[in-house]
Amino acid sequence: MRIKLGRPLLIRQISEYLGCRMRNGGENACLFAVSHLTTDSREVLPGDLFVALKTEKDDGHRYLGEAIRNGASAIIAASDAAHEVPQDTCFFSVADTWDALAQFAARFSGDIPHKTIAVTGSVGKTTTRHLLASVLGEKFKIHESSGNYNNLLGTCLTLLSMPGDTDLLIAECGMDAPGQISRMSRILKPDDSIITGIGISHLEKLKTVEAICRAKLEILDGMRGGSLFCPAAEPLLLRLSPIPVHTYSAMDTGAEYHAENVRETPDGFSFDLRTRDRTIAGLSAPLISQRLLAGAVLAASIGYLLGETEEEVRRGLRRYRPLPLRQNIQRFGEFFVLLDCYNACPDSMKAAGEAALHLVRMTGGKIILLLGDMSELGDNSDYLHREVGAYFGSIARDLFCIGRNAHLYASGVTGDCRVHTYLPDTDPEQVVNDLFPVIGRNDVLLIKGSRSAAMETYIPCLKEKLGY
Secondary structure: OEEEEEEEEEHHHHHHHHOOOEEOOOOOHHHOEEEEEEOOHHHOOOOOEEEOOEOOOOEHHHHHHHHHHOOOOEEEEEHHHHHHOOOOOEEEEEOOHHHHHHHHHHHHHHOOOOEEEEEEOOOOHHHHHHHHHHHHOOOOOEEEOOOOOOOHHHHHHHHHOOOOOOOEEEEEOOOOOOOHHHHHHHHHOOOEEEEOOOOOOOHHHHOOHHHHHHHHHHHHOOOOOOOEEEEOOOHHHHHHOOOOEEEEEOOOOOOOEEEEEEEEEOOEEEEEEEOOOOEEEEEEEOOOOHHHHHHHHHHHHHHHHOOOOHHHHHHHHHOOOOOOOOOEEEEEOOEEEEEEOOOOOHHHHHHHHHHHHHHHHHHOOOEEEEEOOOOOOHHHHHHHHHHHHHHHHHHOOEEEEEOOOHHHHHHHOOOOOEEEEEOOOOOHHHHHHHHHHHOOOOOEEEEEOOHHHOHHHHHHHHHHHHOO
């Protein structure tokens, strides 16, 4: 990955942030400025700072030569790599490059006066993060995690790319093993934290819902006081949290922050926000699933708590737009495509189904599904695929299932839904050819699956079929 640093840094400043002396580089090296950082040697451009990171799959130290040939002006690498770095290239020798990058990011961001909101959860964290950015951006200078920057590397790159005038950082934290969120939290030092929910998408590694819950609560490990916000419908999370929890909900009037008078509109949903001491009436958000409404309630509530006016909250909700691969609606000829394939678990599958139901109520058409596998479900995978198949079978006219779990989806379907199954290596063109005869005017084609299923690859085939 290659990023632009939030502000250019002199080599001597990098040395101070890393807490180590620079080797090589010549007498005037401390006067050099670096504006970009790269962790992939193939992306290095002249003048970049290259960080050699070792992962389970590869080791960046193997590509020091390539990074130098591509023009890296400075290198952060393990001390035993010194002999590979020429004398005219600045070299920072560290014991562990991951630790060095984390320290660099923490100290770099520590020089910027800002507050941090950290967001984690099994489902909905990216949408919630982006809703927060949309609403809070009406009053504050926002910097948020981009793309899939929700692991340790992404957290460091998010901090290092933060502009110096940032008021508020909204950082997303993901995980697939214990300890990961804790480390990110200690780097981020959140002022407030949000857990969007505890699902079952990590059962393969964490085994129990309680273990997932404890892993998400690691978001508190680096907190500097502040508040924790959680859905009211998470009793285990509320019980295990070591600090008091502020609850929010789209529908539960017992939550501290909740919606009232929810109304479906052609553009999404409108609602009244009820807080502990007031009601803000007539808010609206362009959401196509009521399951996403809790995120809008939370964003509006935090905007209010941070001093935004009612009008700023209204504008921020109205200008929200979905991120790529997440509940994106496209018109394809006479039918609609709802593309939601950034990730998948039973909860997000049902949320996508509700979004499709919302759309067909507007269009008058039928739902057709193009469905890929769900990943990381552990021992419950078979049962959960059947359960999701049963749900989609109850709302769809045709179900096209691709992958090694296609037969499990199919076995859960009852009723009149027509089911078509395909092996994982089936040519997408064949699936699309089978799909087209059943799609009618104003129908909604929902494309959904885990990232490993790469369901977005069907979009070019659909466009080609239509002659786009």
